[in-house]
Amino acid sequence: MSAIANTKAITPPDVRARKGGTPLVCLTAYTTPVARLVDPHCDVVLVGDSVGMVLHGMPSTLGVTVEMMIMHGKAVRRGLEQALMVVDMPFGSYEESPEQAFRNAARVMAETGCSAVKLEGGETMTETIRFLAARGVPVMGHVGLTPQAVNTFGGYRVQGRGGDAERIGRDALAVAEAGAFAVVLEKVPDALARRITGEVAIPTIGIGASAACDGQILVVDDMLGLFGDFQPKFVKRYAELGQFAGAAITAYAQEVRERRFPAAEHVFADAPKGAHATESGEAA
Ligand code: KIV
Secondary structure, three states: OOOOOOOOOOOHHHHHOOOOOOOEEEEEOOOHHHHHHHHHHOOEEEEOOOHHHHOOOOOOOOOOOHHHHHHHHHHHHOOOOOOEEEEEOOOOOOOOOHHHHHHHHHHHHHHHOOOEEEOOEOHHHHHHHHHHHOOOOOEEEEEEOOHHHHHHHOOOOOOOOOOHHHHHHHHHHHHHHHOOOEEEEEOOOHHHHHHHHHHOOOOEEEEOOOOOOOEEEEOHHHHOOOOOOOOOOOOOOOOOHHHHHHHHHHHHHHHHHOOOOOOHHHOOOOOOOOOOEOOOOOEO
16 A cells, blocks of 8 residues: 555645635546546545536436445546545435534545545534534535525525525635635626635635636536536537537437448458458457
8 A cells, every 4th residue: 555645636725825826727527537637727626516417317316326426536536646635425314413414524534545625515514514624625616506505495596686695605714614625606796706705715616607706617528518408507618519419410420320431441451361350359
């Protein structure tokens, strides 16, 4: 066993120290190849419970389990060298008590090798965040629109446009005071996100919030144009990979039907007499 930690890797204290500095670049990832793609460019890679909707076709994040987060977390771990890896605690795995949260967070950290967890909720979660942070579990908070509470909110509407603006501000402050190293602000008005960013001592990471936040996060499949079920206003599509993939699959289907694939360069000739097969099974 090696006792040498990866000294290149970004840590929760490194992220905490970026308050007010160069904006933190954060994306989600759920698989090894995507983790490899985003790692060189990101400060934080989140294995979000959005995986349930994005990769598993679930209607919300509520059906995501600890086992799913561990499976995707392990895959992402294999693709990261430098970004801080954070794994979402899924619905039902932390709300009951600080002890329940610790048990599941410790399992997620031990089995995936992530350095921190994220959990949703403000003032109601402060006891849990304090409990975890004091026991070696760095916590990223998440306030504003918290998708696991979709049934309580009655949808995915912008939060903090009315009387609840004060509550969201208090939530962010409470999460910071409880010991979170950063907090996601989701789908709140620009002015509120700016105000909260100025008030809390930890970095705010915006999604549908404000350019004034200390960092930004997007779901990687959204910004690559791979997730087409719906497109929230706050998503900028930096590519249309879904369209590229559709065109490629159409071309493949046509070539197969017309017997144009496989072509001569994709098939194997008989082995010349006396030749030995290589390890890959191809004739030398
Ligand atoms: O699950 C997720 O992907 C998230 C981010 C979008 C913040 O919580």
